[in-house]
Amino acid sequence: MQEETLAAMPAALSPSPAEPVLRVDALTLAFGGVKALNGVGFDVQPGSITAVIGPNGAGKTSLFNTISGFYRPTAGSVQFEGADITRVAAPKRAAMGLARSFQNIALFRGMTVLDNIKLGRHAHLRTNVFDALFYLGRARREEAELRRDVEERIIDFLEIDHIRHASVAALPYGLQKRVEMARALAMQPKVLMLDEPVAGMNREETEDMARFILDVRREWGITVLMVEHDMAMVMDLSDHVVVLNFGQVIAQGTPQQVQADPEVVRAYLGAGDVGALRAKLRGTAVPA
Numbered sequence: 001m002q003e004e005t006l007a008a009m010p011a012a013l014s015p016s017p018a019e020p021v022l023r024v025d026a027l028t029l030a031f032g033g034v035k036a037l038n039g040v041g042f043d044v045q046p047g048s049i050t051a052v053i054g055p056n057g058a059g060k061t062s063l064f065n066t067i068s069g070f071y072r073p074t075a076g077s078v079q080f081e082g083a084d085i086t087r088v089a090a091p092k093r094a095a096m097g098l099a100r101s102f103q104n105i106a107l108f109r110g111m112t113v114l115d116n117i118k119l120g121r122h123a124h125l126r127t128n129v130f131d132a133l134f135y136l137g138r139a140r141r142e143e144a145e146l147r148r149d150v151e152e153r154i155i156d157f158l159e160i161d162h163i164r165h166a167s168v169a170a171l172p173y174g175l176q177k178r179v180e181m182a183r184a185l186a187m188q189p190k191v192l193m194l195d196e197p198v199a200g201m202n203r204e205e206t207e208d209m210a211r212f213i214l215d216v217r218r219e220w221g222i223t224v225l226m227v228e229h230d231m232a233m234v235m236d237l238s239d240h241v242v243v244l245n246f247g248q249v250i251a252q253g254t255p256q257q258v259q260a261d262p263e264v265v266r267a268y269l270g271a272g273d274v275g276a277l278r279a280k281l282r283g284t285a286v287p288a
């Protein structure tokens, strides 16, 4: 029941817009002469599901890597809960509550599902090598109970109890993606960054994942920031959509607003078939 109350939290109830949990400000990232990002700025509101979309090469992966700390921007800043984290290293950002999944699954494939989740938890608790080295001899018991509780909640939530001892490599793709989400959740993030969470999934797997994403926000009160190509999913789930093209934000707003934006239509199809694009953006079948 308490979880239901969390569900109703997002900005809709507050009279004025909340402080953004994440702010990307004038972010520029250059690879030699190529500006993968060029002055990108947007806010992520707490409790929202925010999606970043854009054609191939628009800069989505570069943006994710910069927000999570794998790339250092050429200019601009990333602010998390009001603090400038532009120069904070990636593991520290994860420990602060900015956890991510990867487009290509980054699990330890030879390990079990449970061990992968434990690793995520470990990353949450230990942010430097010395901590990790001393871990075995220190404070182990205190943490054990809390850790188990978190792990069990995640396993229960993502319905992966039956595969907890299975080796990740042996699992179907859809389940591997779910384990990847479990590992990110084990970091107990405030903002969960999902890189193409349904890429390569069939319709049923996609629907399952969409449900989990909604529930992450509804039951756990976690803000979601995702990059995704599946327009139907983006338009169904998102509160706010940011559209990138050639490293710049060309539109942002509600799904309805970005679908109606002529610049977005042009970015996706160039001078192509606008009817087909509108169908794609609406997530419906492309008309004959």
Ligand SMILES: Nc1ncnc2c1ncn2[C@@H]1O[C@H](COP(=O)(O)OP(=O)(O)OP(=O)(O)O)[C@@H](O)[C@H]1O
Residues within 6 Å of the ligand: 031, 034, 035, 036, 054, 055, 056, 057, 058, 059, 060, 061, 062, 063
């Ligand atoms: N490591 C890199 N070195 C040089 N150029 C890069 C690098 N990473 C990305 N780029 C360039 O930056 C631009 C943005 O690429 P990015 O991968 O961020 O786009 P994307 O929107 O994620 O594309 P996709 O949807 O195909 O994954 C592209 O022109 C790309 O070639």
